[in-house]
Amino acid sequence: MTEHSGKPAGAELNPRDFDLFEFARSEREAAGVVRVSQLPRMLNEVPAEAPDRDTAFTWQAAGFTEQELQDNGTEGPQPYLRLAVHGGAWLACQRCLAPYEQAFNADATFRIVQTEEEADEFPLDDDEVEVIVGSRHFDLVDLIEEELLLALPLVPKHEVCPEIHESLASGPDGAQGVDSVDDVPEQEIEPEERVNPFAALESLKKDGPGSKH
Numbered sequence: 001m002t003e004h005s006g007k008p009a010g011a012e013l014n015p016r017d018f019d020l021f022e023f024a025r026s027e028r029e030a031a032g033v034v035r036v037s038q039l040p041r042m043l044n045e046v047p048a049e050a051p052d053r054d055t056a057f058t059w060q061a062a063g064f065t066e067q068e069l070q071d072n073g074t075e076g077p078q079p080y081l082r083l084a085v086h087g088g089a090w091l092a093c094q095r096c097l098a099p100y101e102q103a104f105n106a107d108a109t110f111r112i113v114q115t116e117e118e119a120d121e122f123p124l125d126d127d128e129v130e131v132i133v134g135s136r137h138f139d140l141v142d143l144i145e146e147e148l149l150l151a152l153p154l155v156p157k158h159e160v161c162p163e164i165h166e167s168l169a170s171g172p173d174g175a176q177g178v179d180s181v182d183d184v185p186e187q188e189i190e191p192e193e194r195v196n197p198f199a200a201l202e203s204l205k206k207d208g209p210g211s212k213h
């Protein structure tokens with residue numbers, strides 16, 4: 001954890017309990033590591049036979065404000081939080097039931113509001129920005145877990161299941177088939193799992209149902 005020499009060091013941020021409004025107003029930045037063992041709902045997703053049930057995620061958080069029209073009709077600094085989370089966790093493949101390591105890359109911007117009512121008022125059609133209710137005792141680890149749960153693939157599965165691939169070995173590359181998850185680059189797994197369903201619809205419209213994948 002490094003501090004930029006130009007900025008005052010300040011107190012070490014406790015990601016479990018800090019003033020989110022102040023964090024945004026003073027445009028602070030923080031980074032750290034959380035482990036799956038700190039995230040009970042994520043841990044639920046990790047099969048018991050996983051080689052590592054306590055993988056790590058790195059996170060970076062940055063607070064900022066933007067001048068916006070406030071409820072009282074005047075322009076004021078609207079607090080925002082940007083949060084990025086990267087890492088991997090072992091999930092159970094829904095095709096062959098063996099554990100595999102899923103990459104997670106979440107990056108989200110949150111508009112920080114004061115109350116639940118305010119959050120409910122915010123239009124939901126904005127894909128770019130999510131809304132969170134801020135707190136003077138904000139738990140960022142909770143938000144990190146939320147983001148990871150949202151990033152879970154709908155159907156967790158190997159790109160190529162090792163068992164199936166070996167036993168069937170019928171594909172064009174069956175002879176020198178992929179026999180280990182490690183042979184599948186993580187970058188290739190991740191973008192597919194995050195395909196925007198609307199983008200998929202768009203390409204269907206363009207290409208027509210008969211086109212090949």
Ligand SMILES: [Zn+2]
Nearest residue numbers: 093096158161
């Ligand atoms: Zn599998």
